[in-house]
Amino acid sequence: MFEDVLAFAALPLAAAIVFTGIHTWFGLQVLRRNVVFADLALAQVSALGATVGVVAGHAVQSAAGYAYTLIFTAVGALLLTASRGLARSVRQEAFIGVLYVVATAATVLVVDRSPQGAEHVKKMLVGGILSVTGDELVKFIVLYSIIGAIHWLLRRPLLAAAGQNDTPTDIGRIAFWDLVFYLSFGVVVTSSVATAGVLLVFCFLIVPALVGGLFSSHIGVALVIGWIAGAAASAAGIFGSFLLDAPTGAVTVVTFAAVLLVAGAIRAFITAPAAERGRNRQRGLHMGGLVLCLLIGLSGAWVVIAPAGDHPILAMIETATGIGPDRFMTARERADYLEAAAIERRHKGEIDRLYDRERQSRWQGDELTPDEIRRIGSMQQTLTEMGRGERFVMDYLRTRGRERERWYVGLPLAAIGLIAAATIARRARRAR
Amino acid sequence: MLVLLSILGLPFVAQTLAAQNMRVVATTGDLASLARAVTGDLAQVETIIPAAADPEAFEPRPSDFARLKGASVVVRVGLGYDHWLDKLLSMHGDAVINRGGAGYVDASVGIPLLELKGSSVDPANRDGHAHGLANPHYWLDPANAEIITGGIAEASIRVAPEVAAKVIANRDGFLSRLKANLTQWEQLLAPHRAARLIAYHNTWPYFARRFRLNIVDVIEIKEGVAPSPARLAKLAATIREQNIRVIVHEPFEPEEASQLLARRTGAAVVKLAPSVGSVPAASDYPALFDYNVGTLTRALSAASN
Numbered sequence: 083m084f085e086d087v088l089a090f091a092a093l094p095l096a097a098a099i100v101f102t103g104i105h106t107w108f109g110l111q112v113l114r115r116n117v118v119f120a121d122l123a124l125a126q127v128s129a130l131g132a133t134v135g136v137v138a139g140h141a142v143q144s145a146a147g148y149a150y151t152l153i154f155t156a157v158g159a160l161l162l163t164a165s166r167g168l169a170r171s172v173r174q175e176a177f178i179g180v181l182y183v184v185a186t187a188a189t190v191l192v193v194d195r196s197p198q199g200a201e202h203v204k205k206m207l208v209g210g211i212l213s214v215t216g217d218e219l220v221k222f223i224v225l226y227s228i229i230g231a232i233h234w235l236l237r238r239p240l241l242a243a244a245g246q247n248d249t250p251t252d253i254g255r256i257a258f259w260d261l262v263f264y265l266s267f268g269v270v271v272t273s274s275v276a277t278a279g280v281l282l283v284f285c286f287l288i289v290p291a292l293v294g295g296l297f298s299s300h301i302g303v304a305l306v307i308g309w310i311a312g313a314a315a316s317a318a319g320i321f322g323s324f325l326l327d328a329p330t331g332a333v334t335v336v337t338f339a340a341v342l343l344v345a346g347a348i349r350a351f352i353t354a355p356a357a358e359r360g361r362n363r364q365r366g367l368h369m370g371g372l373v374l375c376l377l378i379g380l381s382g383a384w385v386v387i388a389p390a391g392d393h394p395i396l397a398m399i400e401t402a403t404g405i406g407p408d409r410f411m412t413a414r415e416r417a418d419y420l421e422a423a424a425i426e427r428r429h430k431g432e433i434d435r436l437y438d439r440e441r442q443s444r445w446q447g448d449e450l451t452p453d454e455i456r457r458i459g460s461m462q463q464t465l466t467e468m469g470r471g472e473r474f475v476m477d478y479l480r481t482r483g484r485e486r487e488r489w490y491v492g493l494p495l496a497a498i499g500l501i502a503a504a505t506i507a508r509r510a511r512r513a514r
Numbered sequence: 515m516l517v518l519l520s521i522l523g524l525p526f527v528a529q530t531l532a533a534q535n536m537r538v539v540a541t542t543g544d545l546a547s548l549a550r551a552v553t554g555d556l557a558q559v560e561t562i563i564p565a566a567a568d569p570e571a572f573e574p575r576p577s578d579f580a581r582l583k584g585a586s587v588v589v590r591v592g593l594g595y596d597h598w599l600d601k602l603l604s605m606h607g608d609a610v611i612n613r614g615g616a617g618y619v620d621a622s623v624g625i626p627l628l629e630l631k632g633s634s635v636d637p638a639n640r641d642g643h644a645h646g647l648a649n650p651h652y653w654l655d656p657a658n659a660e661i662i663t664g665g666i667a668e669a670s671i672r673v674a675p676e677v678a679a680k681v682i683a684n685r686d687g688f689l690s691r692l693k694a695n696l697t698q699w700e701q702l703l704a705p706h707r708a709a710r711l712i713a714y715h716n717t718w719p720y721f722a723r724r725f726r727l728n729i730v731d732v733i734e735i736k737e738g739v740a741p742s743p744a745r746l747a748k749l750a751a752t753i754r755e756q757n758i759r760v761i762v763h764e765p766f767e768p769e770e771a772s773q774l775l776a777r778r779t780g781a782a783v784v785k786l787a788p789s790v791g792s793v794p795a796a797s798d799y800p801a802l803f804d805y806n807v808g809t810l811t812r813a814l815s816a817a818s819n
Contacts, residue, residue, distance in 0.1 A: 086747035089778060212743055213770035327744040444723040445708040455626035462630045
C-alpha cells in the first residue's frame, strides 16, 4: 500500500514541479503584459486544433495530430500578438476573453460531430496529472529545457517587449518579440494542458508568479520565490489528495489558493515595512473579528427567526461545546430521539446486509431467482422509506429542541455577536 | 396477370403502409435493437442517443425533439438513466407517447432490479450513478430481454392491434434464438465462474449475475469524477491481494486510471461494450453479447495461462 502511494504520488509530484518551473517564468511575463487569461485562450485554441485533428481521423499523439495542434496554436499566437495592436481601441483582456469563448464554442461544435468528443472536452478541463508516465515526464523536461534555454538567451528583448505597455515606438520589433513569446507559450501550454488540465495549468502559471511578485519586483528573485511556493503547493496538493481521498487536480488548485493566501498574510503581517505592518495587523484583527462576530450574531438571530431551518454554524458550536438540541428536549423526547437514531442505523445495516447477500449470490452458490431479487429490492425500498420516517421523527424532535434552545442559546449569541461586531466597527472607524 | 400482381402485391403494400405508420423511438441502441427484433419490418425504429457516445453524459438536441413528433411508440430505459426524455416528452405534448399513454414503454417495469438502495438514506452509497433508484444497466442480462421485449410488444399492439400476430411471432422467434445463444454464452464463460474483475464504472452487475462473475470493486465511484490517488492505491492493493487479472473498461470512459492500475499491477485492461453500438462489432443486441462474452473469455483465458 505505502509503495503504491509513493509510486502514485512521485511522478505526478515531479510533473507538477516541472510544470511549476516553466510556468512561473511565463506567469511573471504574463502578469507584466497584463494578459492573465492568454493561457486559457491559447490552450483552448490548441485544444480546438487537437479536436479538429481527432475528428479528421488522427490520433492525438500521432504526427498529424500534433501538426493540427501546432498550426492552431500558431494561429492563436498570431492573434494574441495582433491583440496588442488592437489595445488602443479595444481592451486587450476583452479581446483575449472573446478569443477564449469563441475557441471553446468552436471546440464544442466540432466535438458535436464526433460521438466521443464530450470526454475529450472534459479531459481538457480536468486533466489527469495523476496518470502521467515516466516517458511523458522526460519529454516535458527536454521540451521545457529547450524553451527555457531559448528564453534565457533572449530574456532581455522579451522582458523589454513585455514591459512596454503604451504605444511603443518600434511596433515591428515589439510585435516580433511578442510573437516569439506567444509561440513558445503556446507550445508550453499545449503540452501541459493535455496532462494537467486547464484549471491546474492556470494555477501553475499565475499563483507562483503572484506570490513571487508579492515579495520582490526583481524578476530573478520573484522567480525563485515563485518556484518554492509552487513546489510547496504542488506537494501539499498531491499529498493532500491522498489524505482527503479526493481528486488530485481539484485539491491542488485549492492548495495553490491556500499558498497564495498564506503568502499574502506573510507579506502583510510579517515582511511589510514596520509602520505598514502595524497598520495591517490592526486592520486584519478588525476585519477578522468583525467577520467572526457577525457570523455568530447572525447565526444566533437566524435560530431565533427560523428554528426549523439549517444551522451550520450553530451545529459547529454545538459539536464544539457539547450543548446540542437534545439538552433542550424533555426526557421523553430525548428517549424517542435516540431510539429513532438507533432504528435508522439498524435499517441502514439491514439494507447493506441485503445488498451484500445479493452481490455474493451473483457468483457464489445458487443463483437467486428473479422473485428473490425482487423481494430483496422491495425490502430495501421499504427499509429506505422506514428510515426516512425515523429521520422525519428526528428532524421534528430536533426542531422542538431548537425552538426552546433559541431563547437560551440563539438570543444570547445574537446579542453578543452583534454588539461585539458593532463595537469593533466603531473602533475600526476611530482608528482610521 | 393483374389479379396475380394484386394478390402478390397487396400484402407487400399493406406492410409498407404499416411500416410507414408505425414509428418506434428508443432512447438507447439496446432498446432500439430489441424493438427492431419485435416489430421486424412493421415499424421504422430510431435511436436518440448516438452509437458510441456515453449515454450517461447525453444531452438532447433540437433534432431529437423533431424525432419524437409523430412517433407511435417510445421506449426508454427508465430509472433516471434517460431523465432528459421527460422534458422532451412534456414539450412534445402527444398523449400517446407520454407517461401513461398507450405508446409509452418504460422498459424497466417488471425487471428484477439490482442495487435498489435508495441513495437518499445513505449518502455514502457509492454506486457511481448520479440519478435513479437502482442500477439501470439491466439490458446487460440477456434474460431480461424477455421482459423488455414484452413491454415493447404490448405497446405496439396497443397502438396498432392489427399487427398483434406478427409482433408475437417475431418476439417468440427472437427469444428462442436468444435463449439458444445464451446457453452458448454461458458455456463459454462457465470455466471462468467467479472470476474476479475490477470495472471502471458500475455498469456490470446484471452481466455479472447472469454469467456468474465477481466484480470486486469499481474505479470510478462518482460519475465523472476522477478517482483519488488514495483510492487507486487501495485498488492496486486489492488487485494484488486477490490476484485480479482483468480491468473492465468502456470505450468512452477516460482510460488513464485504468491504464495506470494496469501498469502498476500487470492486470489487463479489457474493453467491453456497455451498449449496442459502443463498438462497431456490437451491431445489435445478440452481437453485443457475442462481442462482450468473446472478448472477456479470451482475456480471462489469456490471464489464467
